[in-house]
Amino acid sequence: GLRTRPLAVDDAGARTQDLAGPVGAGAGAVLLTPAHQFPTGAALTPARRAAAVDWARSTGALIVEDDYDGEFRYDGQSVGALQGLDPDRVVYLGTASKSLAPGLRMGWMVVPPGLLDEVVAAKGRTDWTSSAVDQLTLAEFIRSGAYDRHVRGMRLRYRRRRDELVAAVSGRVAVSGIAAGLHAVLDLPAGTEAAALRSAAWQDLAVVPLSFFAHPDARLPRREALVVGYGTPPTSAWSATLAALLAALP
Amino acid sequence: GLRTRPLAVDDAGARTQDLAGPVGAGAGAVLLTPAHQFPTGAALTPARRAAAVDWARSTGALIVEDDYDGEFRYDGQSVGALQGLDPDRVVYLGTASKSLAPGLRMGWMVVPPGLLDEVVAAKGRTDWTSSAVDQLTLAEFIRSGAYDRHVRGMRLRYRRRRDELVAAVSGRVAVSGIAAGLHAVLDLPAGTEAAALRSAAWQDLAVVPLSFFAHPDARLPRREALVVGYGTPPTSAWSATLAALLAALP
CATH class of the missing domain: 3.90.1150.10 (Aspartate Aminotransferase, domain 1)
Structure with missing residues (x-):
């Protein structure tokens, strides 16, 4: 399996500026919850978003953006996805677990184009139980605007x-x-x-x-x-x- | 992963009488399709069912009964599940793939009581994507008689x-x-x-x-x-x- 290191978190979210130091050295990816840090709840500041993308670009690492509840923002302006800053370095994860129900077991990924084939192959090898009916239903639910x-x-x-x-x-x-x-x-x-x-x-x-x-x-x-x-x-x-x-x- | 050995098949289904020989020696389980051998289509004869159960009892091995299409029997009497012969040694697998649709990705197991906790734990560790909504819907569909x-x-x-x-x-x-x-x-x-x-x-x-x-x-x-x-x-x-x-x- 993969090993993980803790990235510090403060009132402004994950301390992505630390990635240039020992915690980021040799790491292949960083997992962030930019819209609403889990569990502390801060939104990642623009400067820290830029720091994360700079680190990923200079090291060749990936950013995994887990946008687990970004649909539900209550105050002020909506916070854009980090993925928009560099679609080639950020893997975006969304889910229906908060917006519909965790029991649906459905989510979605926006994957850098160069990784798509590999991700599809890996998912196909390990995941035999995602319901096609539920996926088609969700797609229609989204497409219809409902x-x-x-x-x-x-x-x-x-x-x-x-x-x-x-x-x-x-x-x-x-x-x-x-x-x-x-x-x-x-x-x-x-x-x-x-x-x-x-x-x-x-x-x-x-x-x-x-x-x-x-x-x-x-x-x-x-x-x-x-x-x-x-x-x-x-x-x-x-x-x-x-x-x-x-x-x-x- | 597991390694498998081929069990011979003839017009009367899988040659379970061979399990007492080299092919069954040291094997932990045998996978059978007793209702309708896949792909040749024979129904396993009563003598061969008994031979499989005898082998499992004497060696402590399991029989995995894959009843993938047993709902659709057209001629003569229905063929009972092998599982009924020895519920402690046979793991029964059913599926909605033929009776409803493969895209549902749903099936069911009847597990020897002593294995149930282990099976539930193993499935929980590896399977995060089975839809709870589909499972509840299928349960209601079955319960209602539909x-x-x-x-x-x-x-x-x-x-x-x-x-x-x-x-x-x-x-x-x-x-x-x-x-x-x-x-x-x-x-x-x-x-x-x-x-x-x-x-x-x-x-x-x-x-x-x-x-x-x-x-x-x-x-x-x-x-x-x-x-x-x-x-x-x-x-x-x-x-x-x-x-x-x-x-x-x-």
Whole structure:
């Protein structure tokens, strides 16, 4: 298998300027979530986008852009795909997991032209279970414009949820990563994370500590925080779920 | 990967009595198509079923029963699953590829209870793309009885096609393997296979020589024969497809 190294992340997203240093030396590719860093939620700044592309061009490496929730941007202008900066060096990944349902198991790639044959061959060798019916249905759904209408409608609903979440926790915990996507990060007072997680689990809430997503080799300052997804509850359960979350917070 | 050895096949199906000899020595499993040997089309006889189960019991090996088209049996009594003889030693595989459509990429397994956890874990590690929506839809389709009605209706239509195929080639070539399934084997006069294949390809017919399916290590007498699937053409194209096949035969 492949081995990975941790690239540091701060408030402006992944520190792609570090790629010119030891972390990028000899690496064949970097995996980024430019639209909405997972899990912290920052959008990668233009300077850091340029740094990533410069590194890829000078080393011959690839950038894998995982745009897992870029459809759901709530504030200000839309953030373009990094892939547009250099279609020959960036592999773009999109997915229906957030915009439709994870159970569909469908996504899409925009691949540098020179890699296309290799990618198709590799997928053909390993993937025998992608439903042709679902793929044709999704293609028709997109072509007809219904997918875009669905995303626009869901964006309004998710933004309302996000606003309600932010209002509900306001004054109790700091919330961040909320300009896009279907999750937020709630920073907790020191020493309260474990109890909050126990309480959330007790109420059947699937919240996860931020530290869960850290690379095993990353040396990070301790940060007590919860990653809270707000896309999953059905409409009828949303208010009760939000109340349960509030009850779990310190 | 796994290595395989060829088990001989004759008019009564796979020669499972040979498993007690060198071909079965040290083997962990045997793959059989008991309902309709692929590609020759024989149904495995009761004596050979018993021989396979005896071998599996005495050696601790597994039998993998690939029931790829058992829904479509046209003549006489239905042939039971080998799995019923020993559910602890037989892994049963079914599929929607023939009964509904190969593009669904769905099948099912009946697994010995002691293997279930291992099989689920292995599938979870390697298969991330099976559509949950399609699985739930198929489950509902089966539960409602609509799947059985569909299979019964298609069985009549496929039997009619088979009868038309047999009548059309009658007196020109010998046809076999036709008690079930969606394909037949047409034996050709010596020296005519290559020309028939060229002619079929020229007419855009996807017929395949029987020898294509031989195990690389099998030492088989030369048999010139075509494997002809009759399930694929849409109803509107069936007559023209049959005429094209007749034109391709010697």
